[in-house]
Amino acid sequence: MNNAQEVLLLSSFLLADDAIANGLIQAAERGVRTYVITASEQRLDKFLEEDESFEHKMVEQHKTLLAKLAGKVLLRSGEHIHAKFLVVDPQLGHEAQGWLSTANFNKALENSIELGIRLSPFSAQALAECFNWAFWCEAQRELRGPKRLVEIQSRPSLAPKRPSAPQIFATLNDSTDLRDQVLKMIRSANREILAASYGLDPEHVVLHELTLAARRGVQVTLLTRPRPAVAQGAAALAAAGVRILAHDKLHAKALVVDGDALVMTANFDAFGLDTGFEVGAILERKAAQDVQHTLREWIDNFPWEYRADAARGDHLGDFCPVDKGLRDGVIRIVANHRQQAANIEAPNALDLEGAPVPRLSPIPVPQELPQQVQFNWQVQAPRLPDGATELFQESASEPQSSTGRPRPKVPFDPPVYQHKKLKYVVLRTLAQADRAILLAEQLGARLVLKPA
Numbered sequence: 231m232n233n234a235q236e237v238l239l240l241s242s243f244l245l246a247d248d249a250i251a252n253g254l255i256q257a258a259e260r261g262v263r264t265y266v267i268t269a270s271e272q273r274l275d276k277f278l279e280e281d282e283s284f285e286h287k288m289v290e291q292h293k294t295l296l297a298k299l300a301g302k303v304l305l306r307s308g309e310h311i312h313a314k315f316l317v318v319d320p321q322l323g324h325e326a327q328g329w330l331s332t333a334n335f336n337k338a339l340e341n342s343i344e345l346g347i348r349l350s351p352f353s354a355q356a357l358a359e360c361f362n363w364a365f366w367c368e369a370q371r372e373l374r375g376p377k378r379l380v381e382i383q384s385r386p387s388l389a390p391k392r393p394s395a396p397q398i399f400a401t402l403n404d405s406t407d408l409r410d411q412v413l414k415m416i417r418s419a420n421r422e423i424l425a426a427s428y429g430l431d432p433e434h435v436v437l438h439e440l441t442l443a444a445r446r447g448v449q450v451t452l453l454t455r456p457r458p459a460v461a462q463g464a465a466a467l468a469a470a471g472v473r474i475l476a477h478d479k480l481h482a483k484a485l486v487v488d489g490d491a492l493v494m495t496a497n498f499d500a501f502g503l504d505t506g507f508e509v510g511a512i513l514e515r516k517a518a519q520d521v522q523h524t525l526r527e528w529i530d531n532f533p534w535e536y537r538a539d540a541a542r543g544d545h546l547g548d549f550c551p552v553d554k555g556l557r558d559g560v561i562r563i564v565a566n567h568r569q570q571a572a573n574i575e576a577p578n579a580l581d582l583e584g585a586p587v588p589r590l591s592p593i594p595v596p597q598e599l600p601q602q603v604q605f606n607w608q609v610q611a612p613r614l615p616d617g618a619t620e621l622f623q624e625s626a627s628e629p630q631s632s633t634g635r636p637r638p639k640v641p642f643d644p645p646v647y648q649h650k651k652l653k654y655v656v657l658r659t660l661a662q663a664d665r666a667i668l669l670a671e672q673l674g675a676r677l678v679l680k681p682a
Contacts (some may be wrong), residue, residue, distance in 0.1 A: 345483075656679070
């Protein structure tokens with residue numbers, strides 16, 4: 231922008247960067263005819279409702295900067311505007327400069343994973359034709375003062391040149407040249423397709439063609455951002471054999487087919503390829519190689535991969551259900567989780583291994599999913615309950631009385647107690663074990679240890 235001599239054209243879905251806004255104002259103040267086209271405030275407000283990654287703060291900054299630009303630049307807006315690019319002095323022929331960006335002119339230029347392409351003078355002039363058409367023939371409102379976007383009532387009597395260039399493609403109100411080029415490239419693929427898109431519409435013809443390409447043996451790899459809005463599209467592509475990798479900062483849009491590259495501002499959805507104002511550029515060989523190299527680096531380093539068939543045992547570390555998104559859906563898979571279960575009292579003091587297993591119910595740990603849960607519990611030997619009453623038996627060593635008096639009562643050996651209708655044989659030493667087992671069987675009693 232600092233080198234602009236006569237004309238500066240800027241298109242961005244969102245404009246929320248003070249340095250760029252100041253550059254536009256400075257260009258206008260030194261006499262450069264400065265034109266800007268952005269999305270309408272109504273469209274931005276709708277995006278706040280539809281897209282969880284869209285920030286209220288950025289939209290408010292956009293509105294503030296528009297007020298700052300009022301009276302300094304000629305600015306128009308439209309609900310379908312989504313293209314991002316800058317053209318400087320297209321009228322200068324070989325000195326024309328152009329830059330196509332997948333990023334909005336906001337903090338995404340520094341913080342998101344994007345692509346930016348410096349265009350040839352010829353492509354810059356072709357991009358200027360796209361701008362002129364959208365600005366004069368498709369924009370819906372014009373900035374007439376701070377916070378005064380006024381509906382445009384009339385169109386120019388002499389329409390600008392209709393965009394037509396072999397290397398620049400656009401989505402316009404009555405043109406789907408960009409979509410047609412994307413489909414042409416996918417259908418021509420023989421070996422490999424590398425693609426990047428922030429948005430995925432499962433019903434769109436582009437996704438359908440990608441699935442067909444994968445099924446006919448083309449190696450298809452797609453880069454996207456992991457969020458609920460792409461869940462259905464990712465599932466459809468993965469079912470056809472497309473490899474899907476993701477990064478929470480990905481916003482780039484590109485298509486590389488057998489070495490030929492297209493960088494564009496449109497997502498793989500209807501708004502980008504059917505009804506919006508979008509642009510895309512076919513790259514020359516060196517630039518195409520650079521983009522292909524960049525996409526391969528992303529493939530090697532992106533932290534997330536879509537797996538429709540993933541099982542818990544296949545992976546250790548973070549995973550995210552595709553319908554949740556990274557904001558609150560990330561769960562860590564761990565190899566093992568230890569949990570204390572309720573202690574168990576064995577029914578038989580001499581058979582602790584025969585004790586029943588306690589009820590085992592894993593307690594969920596927030597944001598964690600174990601491959602296996604290890605339960606720990608103690609099996610305790612049964613003990614005589616408090617308040618038990620000792621039972622006695624008739625002495626077998628005493629003769630039966632001739633008078634009919636009962637024999638004297640003597641303790642059992644080992645001793646026997648009763649508590650709440652249950653009988654207990656108390657084991658005092660291991661030497662009594664066999665006798666205690668037999669007695670417990672005879673009386674239907676539990677075999678317990680001597681109280682501590």
